[in-house]
Amino acid sequence: MTRVDEINAQIAKLEAQRKDVMLEERANVLAKMKADIKLYGFKTSEFKGVLATRKKRGTGPAAKKTLAKKTAK
Numbered sequence: 001m002t003r004v005d006e007i008n009a010q011i012a013k014l015e016a017q018r019k020d021v022m023l024e025e026r027a028n029v030l031a032k033m034k035a036d037i038k039l040y041g042f043k044t045s046e047f048k049g050v051l052a053t054r055k056k057r058g059t060g061p062a063a064k065k066t067l068a069k070k071t072a073k
Contacts, residue, residue: 001009
């Protein structure tokens with residue numbers, strides 16, 4: 001096995017570890033966020049616009065089509 005093959009194997013192993021750790025940390029972050037939302041009494045209406053999708057924000061393909069139609073008129 002060449003040195004390059006060894007490094008590629010290490011990279012693959014680290015990427016797999018990274019994926020597992022990210023999933024674990026993601027679950028922890030989400031649990032903390034839920035607890036904080038409950039603790040401070042946030043309502044879903046307070047997040048309106050903050051958590052909008054790209055389509056709603058106007059940066060996706062649908063927004064570009066709409067913009068093109070508006071500018072063509």
